[in-house]
Amino acid sequence: MSKFTHHIFVCNKCKPPKHLRDGKHDSAKLRAALKKEIKRLGLKAQVRANDSGCLDQCDDGQVVVIYPQAIWYGGVTEGDAERIIHETILAGKVLEDLQIPSERLGCGKVTKKMESESSSAPSPSS
Numbered sequence: 001m002s003k004f005t006h007h008i009f010v011c012n013k014c015k016p017p018k019h020l021r022d023g024k025h026d027s028a029k030l031r032a033a034l035k036k037e038i039k040r041l042g043l044k045a046q047v048r049a050n051d052s053g054c055l056d057q058c059d060d061g062q063v064v065v066i067y068p069q070a071i072w073y074g075g076v077t078e079g080d081a082e083r084i085i086h087e088t089i090l091a092g093k094v095l096e097d098l099q100i101p102s103e104r105l106g107c108g109k110v111t112k113k114m115e116s117e118s119s120s121a122p123s124p125s126s
């Protein structure tokens with residue numbers, strides 16, 4: 001049985017950011033493009049591209065996460081698929097133009113809840 005080196009999860013619930021509301025946003029096409037390149041390069045035994053539900057990073061356009069490396073990309077389009085496979089999967093390079101900064105990860109409900117809890121907590125001077 002093979003062991004995957006990379007598992008690419010493509011959120012199939014994401015809405016496109018405003019600048020991509022021109023029909024280019026399609027998670028199914030993105031996933032298909034990733035799978036096509038994986039197959040073309042003979043990587044099917046090592047790399048998978050799967051659909052996922054919400055990854056709780058909804059403010060970042062089309063979100064993709066690659067595990068176990070925990071590389072988060074946002075605003076991803078079908079046109080980025082080859083770069084992701086060639087540069088990130090094969091060469092181990094993080095694509096800075098797509099990377100979601102670590103300080104923004106988990107910026108959804110968890111952070112908002114934490115902010116609300118911290119703002120209602122008594123301050124150290126009170």
Ligand code: FES
Nearest residue numbers: 011054055057058
């Ligand atoms: S809907 Fe895609 S990350 Fe939430």
